[in-house]
Amino acid sequence: MSDPTEQEPTEISRDNPLLAGQTASLQPQPCSFVIFGGAGDLSRRKLLAGLYNLAVDGVLPANFCVIGFARTTLDDEKYRELARESIETFSRRPIQEPYWTDFVRRLHWVSGPFNEPDAYASLRDRLEELEPNFGIPCNRIFYLSIAPSLIEVSLENLKSAGLISDPADTSRFSRIIVEKPIGQDLESAQSINATLSKVCDESQIYRIDHYLGKETVQNILAMRFANAIFEPLWNQKYIDHVQITVAEEVGVGTRGNYYEEAGALRDMVQNHILQLLCLTAMEPPWSLKDEVVRDHKQEVLNCLRPIQPHEVDDHVVRAQYGPGYVRGADVPGYRREANVAPDSSTETFIALKCYIDNWRWAGVPFYLRTGKCMAKRASEIAVTFKAVPHVLFNVDPAVALEPNVLVLRIQPDEGLSLRIASKLPGSKMQIYPVKMDFSYGSTFGSQSPEAYERLMLDVMAGDATLFMRRDAVETSWSWVMNVLDSWQSSGARWLPEYRAGTWGPVEADRLIEGDGRKWRTL
Numbered sequence: 001m002s003d004p005t006e007q008e009p010t011e012i013s014r015d016n017p018l019l020a021g022q023t024a025s026l027q028p029q030p031c032s033f034v035i036f037g038g039a040g041d042l043s044r045r046k047l048l049a050g051l052y053n054l055a056v057d058g059v060l061p062a063n064f065c066v067i068g069f070a071r072t073t074l075d076d077e078k079y080r081e082l083a084r085e086s087i088e089t090f091s092r093r094p095i096q097e098p099y100w101t102d103f104v105r106r107l108h109w110v111s112g113p114f115n116e117p118d119a120y121a122s123l124r125d126r127l128e129e130l131e132p133n134f135g136i137p138c139n140r141i142f143y144l145s146i147a148p149s150l151i152e153v154s155l156e157n158l159k160s161a162g163l164i165s166d167p168a169d170t171s172r173f174s175r176i177i178v179e180k181p182i183g184q185d186l187e188s189a190q191s192i193n194a195t196l197s198k199v200c201d202e203s204q205i206y207r208i209d210h211y212l213g214k215e216t217v218q219n220i221l222a223m224r225f226a227n228a229i230f231e232p233l234w235n236q237k238y239i240d241h242v243q244i245t246v247a248e249e250v251g252v253g254t255r256g257n258y259y260e261e262a263g264a265l266r267d268m269v270q271n272h273i274l275q276l277l278c279l280t281a282m283e284p285p286w287s288l289k290d291e292v293v294r295d296h297k298q299e300v301l302n303c304l305r306p307i308q309p310h311e312v313d314d315h316v317v318r319a320q321y322g323p324g325y326v327r328g329a330d331v332p333g334y335r336r337e338a339n340v341a342p343d344s345s346t347e348t349f350i351a352l353k354c355y356i357d358n359w360r361w362a363g364v365p366f367y368l369r370t371g372k373c374m375a376k377r378a379s380e381i382a383v384t385f386k387a388v389p390h391v392l393f394n395v396d397p398a399v400a401l402e403p404n405v406l407v408l409r410i411q412p413d414e415g416l417s418l419r420i421a422s423k424l425p426g427s428k429m430q431i432y433p434v435k436m437d438f439s440y441g442s443t444f445g446s447q448s449p450e451a452y453e454r455l456m457l458d459v460m461a462g463d464a465t466l467f468m469r470r471d472a473v474e475t476s477w478s479w480v481m482n483v484l485d486s487w488q489s490s491g492a493r494w495l496p497e498y499r500a501g502t503w504g505p506v507e508a509d510r511l512i513e514g515d516g517r518k519w520r521t522l
């Protein structure tokens with residue numbers, strides 16, 4: 001009989017023996033799924049398509065319905081047409097009967113402005129009419145796919161309409177999904193959080209960071225804690241440094257208005273990149289329960305060494321893309337993009353160095369970089385190990401051996417690779433760096449679910465592991481504020497420029513090369 005571990009799995013069935021002993025996931029519960037801004041951009045591109053894919057996968061609860069809610073005057077039929085069009089355009093799977101027939105009958109629409117209490121009375125009436133038909137026991141998820149400025153009024157109206165249940169009442173639930181951005185700075189984040197906590201309990205709040213729903217991001221925990229070989233080396237004794245890169249090829253496109261107020265530090269570092277850092281650096285949690293994992297991630301944020309004002313220039317590089325080419329197409333340069341000020345000082349690139357002051361990571365630099373209009377779309381975490389001793393194969397400092405590097409590729413070409421040193425075939429003892437590579441696509445074949453799919457399902461199951469808790473949002477902001485405040489007080493109007501389609505400014509190279517290291521070539 002063949003050894004199942006030697007087979008290359010393409011489709012993994014649930015009764016595959018290799019899945020034995022896996023931790024069971026929580027089950028999605030019957031619920032009504034109300035999408036505030038149900039016909040908006042996010043809803044059309046991700047939420048409706050995501051829900052449809054969950055229906056095709058057969059993982060939605062049997063007792064389930066969707067209500068789109070916003071000002072636009074639609075009815076159920078028109079909303080269903082809009083949903084079909086959106087799914088045809090954006091879903092990773094085509095519309096297929098009979099999945100569509102079953103899914104479409106669950107879609108409904110309620111019109112009304114979010115600041116108008118009567119609209120919530122209509123929403124409540126509709127829920128009370130639909131829920132008995134679908135056998136749903138007053139379990140409600142409210143997805144606030146709306147601008148942050150509308151959160152407060154929407155929550156207060158939900159509360160006044162009696163649509164938010166008591167968290168202690170176990171016969172029903174109300175769960176609120178809040179989209180990013182959670183604030184522009186620490187103060188505004190605290191204000192949004194204060195509003196949320198006025199109306200609901202922290203256990204009812206799901207602050208979404210779609211990055212955490214990506215398969216490969218979740219695989220960081222699996223890689224670290226489902227294998228015996230990495231964790232013993234995962235500390236300052238063996239690791240030289242860590243690089244986290246989130247590079248985008250796209251520029252600001254039509255989102256100039258938003259980006260002018262945000263910039264790379266707020267848009268990427270405060271949330272996604274610090275979360276990647278937490279997963280990479282956290283201590284082993286003693287359980288996969290949401291609060292346990294979130295407590296352990298929080299400890300990393302608590303240990304992040306603040307970048308002091310006098311260190312900002314040495315530890316942080318910001319820049320803007322200038323004119324150039326990305327994939328052969330002309331890029332005008334950030335200041336010439338639509339809805340961007342001609343003298344804008346918003347950064348489209350940031351590179352920084354930080355430290356985690358705890359026993360495990362003492363003295364290990366973490367280099368983070370992210371930017372728009374870069375040479376390539378690529379996100380990865382690269383862990384570089386310390387050099388082997390300068391004996392045997394590593395005696396000549398002029399031709400030092402390449403160190404081992406473990407790379408977790410988050411996108412594209414999701415997977416994991418390990419650079420090791422090997423003997424070059426031949427009569428001489430020559431050492432050459434080679435790569436061991438695992439690719440999700442070629443190993444598992446089928447398409448991974450979209451991040452939003454996984455996250456919506458988690459909310460239905462009441463699993464908050466992959467969502468940002470209040471303390472994480474505020475600690476991240478607090479850390480980022482040191483840099484933002486320092487930039488603000490410097491009053492600099494002109495930032496270094498990098499040519500669109502490159503890996504950023506020379507200043508970013510100097511940041512890491514000053515420490516005798518180099519950015520990885522992706």
Ligand SMILES: NC(=O)c1ccc[n+]([C@@H]2O[C@H](COP(=O)([O-])OP(=O)(O)OC[C@H]3O[C@@H](n4cnc5c(N)ncnc54)[C@H](OP(=O)(O)O)[C@@H]3O)[C@@H](O)[C@H]2O)c1
Pocket residue numbers: 036037038039040041042043045069070071072073112113114115144145146147148150179180181
């Ligand atoms: N789009 C994305 O890819 C994306 C990605 C990450 C996060 N987000 C976040 O997700 C949220 C939604 O983004 P979006 O791009 O979907 O925005 P959007 O396209 O503007 O959709 C929001 C919807 O809210 C409705 N709305 C606005 N004001 C209203 C009011 N006073 N009363 C009732 N309905 C109102 C609008 O519908 P009516 O026209 O019917 O009023 C609009 O369609 C934002 O917080 C955004 O930052 C979006």
